[in-house]
Amino acid sequence: MGGRESTLVLLDKNGIRCDGRKVTEPRRIMIKAGVLKNADGSAYIEFGDNKIIAGVFGPRDVHPKHMSNTDTGIIRCRYHMSPFSVTERKNPAPSRREIEISKVIKEALQPSLMLEKFPRTVVDVFIEVLQADGGSRCAAIDAASVALADAGIPMRDMVCACAAGKVADTIILDVNNEEDQAGQADMPVAYMPNLNKVTLLQLDGVLTHNEYKKCIETAIDGCKLVYQIQRKALTDKFFENGGNQ
C-alpha cells in the first residue's frame, strides 16, 4: 500500500489482471452449507485460494454469566487461522490482527440478527481459516452469514462481503493476495443487500474522494454476486436434506 514497489504487472494493456481476471470479475467462489455435524449451523467457503469453515452455536446460555444481557441476546465471534494456513507457519495463539478482525466481523454480522428476541443468550460464531488468501475477512463473513442462516437464527438480511481496491490507478473488484501486497488500496466491504446497509468498511491505502465512491459501488456490486451464491448454498442444502428425508 501507499507506494510499495513491484515488478509484477498488475494490469496489462488489455485490462487483464495478474491472475487473468477482468477488472470487475471476482475469483471463483464456492459455498456449501451444513458441513458440520455438531455445530447448530455451518458453512464452508472457497473464495479464490481462501478455504474457510464457519460454525455457529446458539442462541444458548452465556458463560461467564456476567456477560449476558437481560435486554437482548449477544453475539461473539472468533476468527482464527490454522497454523498451516499461511506460507510461514503461524503461531496458533490468536494474534492482535485476528482479534481485531474477530471484532469487525462481529460488528458486520450483528445488524443482520434479531438478537432482541433472545435475551440473556449468546450466538457464538467460530471461523477457522484453513487456507488464507487475500480477502479472507470478506470470505469469512460470507461463510458465517450462511452458517447463521443454516442454524436457523432469525435474520433481517444476509450479510455478503467482497473487497474492492485500486491497482495501476484502476478500481478493481475482489483484491487477491498479490494485488493486496503490490497494489494501491484494499477496501473490504460487508453489505446487507435488502436493507441496503454497509456493515463493514475498512481501507488500507490512498484514494481520492471519487475513487472512494467508485470503490464502494464496485464492492457492493461484488457483494450482490456473493449474495446469489449464498442463497444457492442454502437452497442446495435445503433440497438435499429434503431429498434425503
Added chain:
Amino acid sequence: MGGRESTLVLLDKNGIRCDGRKVTEPRRIMIKAGVLKNADGSAYIEFGDNKIIAGVFGPRDVHPKHMSNTDTGIIRCRYHMSPFSVTERKNPAPSRREIEISKVIKEALQPSLMLEKFPRTVVDVFIEVLQADGGSRCAAIDAASVALADAGIPMRDMVCACAAGKVADTIILDVNNEEDQAGQADMPVAYMPNLNKVTLLQLDGVLTHNEYKKCIETAIDGCKLVYQIQRKALTDKFFENGGNQ
C-alpha cells in the same frame, strides 16, 4: 528410543547393567510417610536418583465451584519439577510434558480411591520432583499413593508403579536414565496388587507382542516389590507415632 545410538554398554556378557544391577533388580527405593506438617497426608520417596515429595489435601471443598460434582468426589493432580531438579535449569512454568504426566498420574490413582463417598469434594494431590531421574512418574505415583493413605482417604487398594523396558534385546526391570536414553523401550506401569488392575500403561519404543507380554509381567513384579516398601513406610509411621504418643 527406536534406534538411538550409544557407546554405553547397557548389558554386559554377565547380564549386568550399566549401573551394576541385574536384569530384574530395581534401584534403591526408600519411602517415608508423613513428612509434612501442613498437608493432610504426605510422603517422600527416593527411587534411584529420583527425590520426590507428595502432599495431599482433602477431601475438601472445590474451588472454583463449577468443577464440583454432586454425585462423587473428584481428584486433581499436579506433577511439577523444581527448576534445579534436572541437569539444565528448568523453567518453573509447567511444561506440556508435566501437564500430560499430571493427567496420567491422576488416572492411575483415581481407581484406588472411594471418591463416591465424598460428593462435591476434591482430593488434591501435589507432587514435587526435587531431583529427577529415569522413572520419575512411577516414583511419583508410589509416593502419592502413600500420601493418600497417610491422609486417611478411604482406598480400595494401593497403587504401586514401576517401569520395565528393553535394552540390548533384553527385557529389564526399572529403566534408569541412561537406559531410557540409549535403550530400545521404556514402559511405565502402575498396578493395584489386590484388585489386579493396571491403572497406568505407557510405552515409548518398539516391542514384539511377546516382549510386550514379558514387559508387563516384569513391571508388575517390580510393582509388587514396591508395594512391600509402601506398606513398610505406612507401618513405620504408624508405630513411630504410636511410640511418640
Added chain:
Amino acid sequence: MGGRESTLVLLDKNGIRCDGRKVTEPRRIMIKAGVLKNADGSAYIEFGDNKIIAGVFGPRDVHPKHMSNTDTGIIRCRYHMSPFSVTERKNPAPSRREIEISKVIKEALQPSLMLEKFPRTVVDVFIEVLQADGGSRCAAIDAASVALADAGIPMRDMVCACAAGKVADTIILDVNNEEDQAGQADMPVAYMPNLNKVTLLQLDGVLTHNEYKKCIETAIDGCKLVYQIQRKALTDKFFENGGNQ
C-alpha cells in the same frame, strides 16, 4: 550499590552534589491535585525528573466479590510505568519490580486510611509513571496520598515519602538516579508526620548502625518538607475550585 564504580564526582570538596544540590536539599517538587476528570481523586507530581500521575476510585464495590471483606474496606494499588518512561523502551506488561513496588506502596498508604468505615468496599489507587527518575516510588506515594485526600477518603494522616542515602561516605537527602547507580546506599522512606510512623522503609546498600539512624532522620526531614507541598497542593485546589464556583 555495594561498590559500583563510577568516574562521576558524587560530592565535591564544597559538599555540592553532582546535580548542584547541597547534602540535605531535595530536588524540585511540584504537586497538583485534581488533575483528572473521571477519577474520584487525582494528583500529578513532578519530583526531580519524575513525572507521575495518581488516580483514585472508591470506596466502591469489589470485583471479584470473593476479595471483599465484611469487616473492613480494602485498598488495592497498581504502580505502572509507561513504555516511554525510561531510557530503553519498557515492555508494557507489569514487571516483577512493578508488582513488588505496588505492594509496598499499598502497605505504605493503608495505615493512613480509615478503611474500617467502609466494609465490603475497595479503594483503588492507580499510579502511572510517565517519566521515571531516582526515587519514583517515593514520588508515587506523595502523589497517591494527595489523590486519596482529593477523593475525600477519610484519612488519619497524610503519607509523605522521600529517600535518603549515602554517597562518598556522606548521608544525603533525596537520592537522584546517578547517585542511586553509583552511590553506596539508597533508603526510601514513607512517613505519617502527625502519627509519627514510618510506613515504608527499604534499603539497598550498606550502612553502619549510626548511618542507618542518620539516614532515617534525614529522610524524615525530607518527608516533612514534602508534607508542606502536599498541603499546598490540596489548598490550592480547594480555593481554585472555590474561586471557580
Added chain:
Amino acid sequence: MASVLDELKRKEIVDLLAQGKRIDGRAFDQPRPLSIETGVIPKANGSARVRLGDTEIVTGVKIQPDKPFPDLGDKGIFICTAEVLPLAHPDVEPGPPGEDVIELARVVDRGIRESGMIDMSQLVLEKDKSVIGIFADNSVVDHDGNLFDACSYATTAAILSCKVPKWEIKNEAPVLVEGHESAPPITTIPVSVTMGRIGEHILVDPNAEEWDCIDARITITTNSDGNICAIQKGGNDGFTVEQLLKCADISASAATKIREKLKQTKG
C-alpha cells in the same frame, strides 16, 4: 445492560438531536476543543500530551535500531501501541488489552502507516540487517470518548516533534553518533476524524455520553492532499452509501483545521 439512567440520558440526547442540538452545545460537524503540548517527556525522543475535550492522552515515541521485518529489509519499523490506564475511567480494569484497545492501537497505527506519513525507506541503516524502529506508545489518562482521534493526534504530534538520533554501522552493529539528531522524514500529515451515527444524524468527535448512544461509527483518515488513506467502520449497525459519502466530506473538511494545529508541533 442499559440502566434506567442510561436510558434517560439516551432519550435526552436523541430529543436534542431532533432539535438540531448536541448535548454539549457543539455543531454536528464540530470537534471538541483540542490542545496539543509536545516535549512533555524529555526522556523520550518525541512526546505529546493531547486533550480533546476531556479525553487526555500522553504519548511517547522511542527510536532505536532494530532488525527489519522479513521481506521488508528496505524499510524502517513503525509500531504503535495503546493502553487505556485504569485511572482513566472507573470501568477500566488493569490487565492485558481487550479487543477495544487492540482495535484502537491498530486503527491509529494504520492511519499513520497507510498515509505514508513517515518515509520508512529513509530509516534503513543497512539493508536487510539493521533499520531504525519508531515505537509510539499511547497512555490514555482520561477517557471521555473518541480515543481514536485523540490517540491519533497525540501519536502524530509526538512523531512530528521527534529528534531522530544518528547511528552508523561499525563491525556490523549500529553505533550511536552523538549530537547528530535530525527531524523525522515526514511526507504528509494524516488526520483522523471519527463520526458517530445516531439515527440519521452524523456527529463529529462524539464525547463519552454520545458514544454510548451511537448506532455505528466511522473513522476516516485523510492526508495533506485531502485524499482518504484509512477507514475503520465500527459499531453494531451499518451505514447507507449516502451516509458514507457524506462522512468522507465531513472528515475532509474537519481535518483541515486540525492539520494546521498539528503542523505547528513540528520540531
Added chain:
Amino acid sequence: MASVLDELKRKEIVDLLAQGKRIDGRAFDQPRPLSIETGVIPKANGSARVRLGDTEIVTGVKIQPDKPFPDLGDKGIFICTAEVLPLAHPDVEPGPPGEDVIELARVVDRGIRESGMIDMSQLVLEKDKSVIGIFADNSVVDHDGNLFDACSYATTAAILSCKVPKWEIKNEAPVLVEGHESAPPITTIPVSVTMGRIGEHILVDPNAEEWDCIDARITITTNSDGNICAIQKGGNDGFTVEQLLKCADISASAATKIREKLKQTKG
C-alpha cells in the same frame, strides 16, 4: 455431573453390549468408516482431511529449516500439535489447550516419533547447526469421539503426502533450491488403534456416545512389522493383564486395513 439423559444413554449402550451389539451397529472390533483426502491445503507441504465416522480433522504439515535440539544435532525435528476448534463441539471453549488436548497432541506425536516413521537422520542440512523441521498441526473440525486415531491418521497421511523442499547451506545459512522436492524418508507406517473398555467389553474406535461411558481406554500403535511402538492408557479405571494382551491383538489386526488405506496416500 451425569444428567438423567446421559444415564439413560449409558443404560442403553450397556444393555446393547450385553446382547453383543454396539449402539451404531458395528462389530466390537470394527472401526468407523474412514475417509482420507490429501493435498487439501495446497499452501502446506503436505495435508490431509480425515473423517473417521463423524469425527473430522484437517491437518497441515509445514517443512522449514530450523536449529536442531541440543544433543540431537544429527537429527531433524518433528513437532506435532492439535487444536480442538470451538466449532467442533458445543462444549469446546476457545483458549489455550487443556490437559486433554495436550495429551492428544503428545500421544499422536509419540506414535509417529517412536515408530521411527520418518528417518530423522536424513533431515540434517549441517550437523549440529541446521536441520529440517517438520511441523504437523491438527485442526479438529468435528468432534464425535476418538480424536486419538483420527488425528493420528490425518498426521500420518499428511506426512506421507508431503513434498520435502531442498535446501543447501550457503554462507552458513540454508538456501532453498527451487524445483527439487522429494518424498519424505519414510521407514514404516504406524497405525494407532484406540479401544475403550465398558465392563468386560473392548470396543474399537468408540464414538462420542460410547466415549462418555468407557471405564478405561487404551491406544496401541503398531508399525508396519506388526510390532507395538507406542501405548497410552487413559480413563478412570484400569485393565487386567488379560485385557491388555487382548487389546494388543485387536490393535494389530485392526491396523492392517487402515495401514493399507494410509499407504495409498503416499505422494
Added chain:
Amino acid sequence: MASVLDELKRKEIVDLLAQGKRIDGRAFDQPRPLSIETGVIPKANGSARVRLGDTEIVTGVKIQPDKPFPDLGDKGIFICTAEVLPLAHPDVEPGPPGEDVIELARVVDRGIRESGMIDMSQLVLEKDKSVIGIFADNSVVDHDGNLFDACSYATTAAILSCKVPKWEIKNEAPVLVEGHESAPPITTIPVSVTMGRIGEHILVDPNAEEWDCIDARITITTNSDGNICAIQKGGNDGFTVEQLLKCADISASAATKIREKLKQTKG
C-alpha cells in the same frame, strides 16, 4: 475475613504477650530452631534443605554460562526465585506467583546481592560477552510462617556449598573444563532477620500463628561486619523511629549465631 477462631487465637497471642510470653514459649528475640543440610540435590551445583521451626525449604543452585546484563558486562549474573509449593499449605493454589511470592523472592535476592556476598566481578568469562550465571531457586515445601528468613538461609547455604565449574572461552563460546571446580568467591555472609510487631512487642521470626496477628514486619539483613545491607518493611501499619532502631539492634544480635551456623555449610 477473620473467623471467630482466628479472633480467639489472636486474643490468646496478645494476652500472652502482655505477660511477656510467646505462644510457643520462645523469648521475644529468639528465632525457632534452625537446621541446615547441604548437598541434598546432587544434580545441582549447590543445594540446601533448611527447616526453621516447621517451615521447610529446599533450594538448588544451578551455575551456567550466560550473557551479562547490558551495561554490567564486567559482572556475573545472580538470579533468585521462589515458589511456595501447593503442598506447603492448604491455602496455596498452583499458578504463577502472586505479589507475596514475588516480594519474597526479591527480598531474598536483594539480601544476597546488596551485601556483596558473591564477588560478581570474579564471574566474568569474557568481558561484555560471556559471564557465569548463578540461579538460586527456592522451593517452599512446608509453610509455617517467616519464609523470608528460611529462604534466605537456604539460599545462602546453597551458595556457600556450591562447587563452581570452570569454563574457558574457545571460538567465542564457553567450553566446560572438566574436573576444575572451585568454591564460589564469597566476601561476606549476609543474615536476614525478620521481626513482627504486635502492639509494642517486637517478635523475632514469627511463626504462622503470630504472622497472622502482626501489625507490621521488618526484615533487616546484616553482613559479616554487622553492618546493615538490606531492609524491607511490610505489613499494614508502621513503625516509630525508636522501634526501627531497636529492630536494627535485635537483628544484629540475632544474626551472630545464625551466621556461625551458615559458615559451617561452606564447602
